[in-house]
Amino acid sequence: MKRSAVRPRKGPPLYFSFVFLFYLAFPLTELFSRPVGELVIGLLVLAVFTALYLYSSKVNRGRLISVFLQLIIIGLFCYRYNAGFIYMAFYPSPIIGLISSRKQMYVGMGAMVALFIAVGLYYQLYLSANDMIQIVPAMLVMLFLPFALRLGQKSFELREKLNLANEEIARLSKNEERQRISRDLHDTLGHTLSLITLKSELAERLIVKNPERAAQEVKDIHATSRAALKQVRELVSGMNAVTVRDELVNAKQILAAADIVLEVRGELAESMASPLADNILGMCLREAVTNIVKHSKARTCTVEWRGEPDLLHLKVSDDGRGIDPAAGVTDGNGLNGMKERLKLVEGDLSFAPFKGSGTSVTFTVPRVTKSME
Incomplete structure (x- = not known):
C-alpha cells in the first residue's frame, strides 16, 4: 500500500523516558530530609511532575500546558527548598523540542528562560562565581536541547520522505x-x-x-x-537484463551500506550459463541479497559459484539470525518468485533455514539449455 505522508515521531521510546527518572533521586534525597507532613506533600507534587513528564513524552496533545505545569512545579521547589531544583528543567526541556508548533515551542522556551531568570534573581546567583560556573552551563544545555531534538526529528522526517x-x-x-x-x-x-x-x-x-x-x-x-x-x-x-557479475557489484555496495561483508567463492567464468539463465540467476541473487539486508542481521554474506558437467550452482548464505522452519515462512512470495523464474530454464531452488545460525539458498540451473528452434 502506498504511504502518502510521513507522521512525525511522538517522542522517544517510553523506556527511554523511564531511564531519566533515575535522576529524580536527587530531589527525593532533599524531600526525605524534611518533616513527614512536608515529605508527603512533596512526594505527591513530585508524582504529578513525573506523570506530566511521562504523558507529554508520548502524547503530542497538550504538551505546552504540560511544560508550563512542570516549570511551575520546578519553580515551587526552587522557591521552597533551594536553587538546585533548577536541574529538574532537564525533564521539560526535550519535551519543548517535541512540540509540533514552532510558535508554541518558542513560548515554552520563553517560559523556561523566565524560570531561569527568576531563580537566578531570587537566589542572586549572579553574585557568586561558583554558582554561575555550576548552573549557567546546565541552563545553556537545557536551552539547546529543544533545538537539537527538533533538528534530529526534522532529519528523521526528511529521511522518511526520501525513502518514500x-x-x-x-x-x-x-x-x-x-x-x-x-x-x-x-x-x-x-x-x-x-x-x-x-x-x-x-x-x-x-x-x-x-x-x-x-x-x-x-x-x-x-x-x-x-x-x-x-x-x-x-x-x-x-531489455535491461541483469547478470550475475553485475549483481555481484551491486550486492557488494548494498551489503557494505548495511555493514555486511561480502565473500565470493569460485570462479565466475564467462559463458558458463546461457544469457537467459545468467539473467535469471542475477535476479535471484538480487532478491536473496535484498532479503539478507532486510531480515538477517548478518555480518557476513557468502556467494559461492560452483560448476558441474551438466549443472551450475549459485549458493547465497549468511551468518545471521536465521529462520525457524516451524514458523512457516519458507514459502513466501520472494522464494516463490525465484522458483517461478528458475522454472523458465528448468532450474531449481533449495532453501535451508537454520534458526540462530544463518540461512542458505542454492540456485541450480542446467549448463546446457534446450534449443528453442
Missing part, C-alpha cells in the same frame, strides 16, 4: 517497464501470431482441395514462426 520518494520511483519504474514490455509484445508478436493463425486455417482448408498450396502455406507458417522466435529473442536482448 525512492519507493515511489521504484514502483513507477516497474509499472513503466511492464507497460513497455506489454507494448513491445503486442507490437512485435501480435501481427505475427495473427498471421500464423490465418495461414493455419487456410492450410487446413486447402489440405484436400489443393495439397500443394497447403504445403506452401505450412512452409510459410514455419518461416513465420522462426521470425516470431527471432523477434522474441530481440525483445529479450533489448
Whole structure:
C-alpha cells in the first residue's frame, strides 16, 4: 500500500523516558530530609511532575500546558527548598523540542528562560562565581536541547520522505517497464501470431482441395514462426537484463551500506550459463541479497559459484539470525518468485533455514539449455 505522508515521531521510546527518572533521586534525597507532613506533600507534587513528564513524552496533545505545569512545579521547589531544583528543567526541556508548533515551542522556551531568570534573581546567583560556573552551563544545555531534538526529528522526517520518494520511483519504474514490455509484445508478436493463425486455417482448408498450396502455406507458417522466435529473442536482448557479475557489484555496495561483508567463492567464468539463465540467476541473487539486508542481521554474506558437467550452482548464505522452519515462512512470495523464474530454464531452488545460525539458498540451473528452434 502506498504511504502518502510521513507522521512525525511522538517522542522517544517510553523506556527511554523511564531511564531519566533515575535522576529524580536527587530531589527525593532533599524531600526525605524534611518533616513527614512536608515529605508527603512533596512526594505527591513530585508524582504529578513525573506523570506530566511521562504523558507529554508520548502524547503530542497538550504538551505546552504540560511544560508550563512542570516549570511551575520546578519553580515551587526552587522557591521552597533551594536553587538546585533548577536541574529538574532537564525533564521539560526535550519535551519543548517535541512540540509540533514552532510558535508554541518558542513560548515554552520563553517560559523556561523566565524560570531561569527568576531563580537566578531570587537566589542572586549572579553574585557568586561558583554558582554561575555550576548552573549557567546546565541552563545553556537545557536551552539547546529543544533545538537539537527538533533538528534530529526534522532529519528523521526528511529521511522518511526520501525513502518514500525512492519507493515511489521504484514502483513507477516497474509499472513503466511492464507497460513497455506489454507494448513491445503486442507490437512485435501480435501481427505475427495473427498471421500464423490465418495461414493455419487456410492450410487446413486447402489440405484436400489443393495439397500443394497447403504445403506452401505450412512452409510459410514455419518461416513465420522462426521470425516470431527471432523477434522474441530481440525483445529479450533489448531489455535491461541483469547478470550475475553485475549483481555481484551491486550486492557488494548494498551489503557494505548495511555493514555486511561480502565473500565470493569460485570462479565466475564467462559463458558458463546461457544469457537467459545468467539473467535469471542475477535476479535471484538480487532478491536473496535484498532479503539478507532486510531480515538477517548478518555480518557476513557468502556467494559461492560452483560448476558441474551438466549443472551450475549459485549458493547465497549468511551468518545471521536465521529462520525457524516451524514458523512457516519458507514459502513466501520472494522464494516463490525465484522458483517461478528458475522454472523458465528448468532450474531449481533449495532453501535451508537454520534458526540462530544463518540461512542458505542454492540456485541450480542446467549448463546446457534446450534449443528453442
